[in-house]
Amino acid sequence: MAIPAKIQNDIKQFQRLQQELGAxxxxxxxxxxxxxxxxHTLEELQSVPEEAPIYRPIGGLLVRAQTKKEVQGLLTxxxxxLEIRLKAVERxxxxxxxxxxxxxxxxxxxxxxxxxxxASDSPTA
Numbered sequence: 220m221a222i223p224a225k226i227q228n229d230i231k232q233f234q235r236l237q238q239e240l241g242a243x244x245x246x247x248x249x250x251x252x253x254x255x256x257x258x259h260t261l262e263e264l265q266s267v268p269e270e271a272p273i274y275r276p277i278g279g280l281l282v283r284a285q286t287k288k289e290v291q292g293l294l295t296x297x298x299x300x301l302e303i304r305l306k307a308v309e310r311x312x313x314x315x316x317x318x319x320x321x322x323x324x325x326x327x328x329x330x331x332x333x334x335x336x337x338a339s340d341s342p343t344a
Contacts (some may be wrong), residue, residue: 223333230326264291281321
């Protein structure tokens with residue numbers, strides 16, 4: 220028995236949603252890792268003496284910072300920005316997860332009502 224065009228279309232949309240969800244999850248993991256790295260760097264920077272030379276990246280170069288406070292400020296700003304972006308990505312991920320679950324149920328129901336599901340009550344010859 221052939222799968223109706225509407226169900227085929229729904230399955231394609233579901234697969235695209237699945238790919239989008241995977242990409243967003245990967246993005247969230249990368250951002251989370253970067254946030255942990257920034258947090259660790261800020262913690263380590265606390266133990267560095269004020270007079271110690273500190274370098275920060277600018278493009279492909281490492282440039283000596285004027286003060287420890289300058290680097291702390293830059294890292295803190297970057298961390299705060301990343302936290303905001305991470306929350307937005309987490310909201311997007313949760314929304315996609317909800318859509319994923321809903322679509323999964325709908326497609327399963329459509330397949331079962333079309334007699335194509337794995338339902339135990341399907342007619343046997």
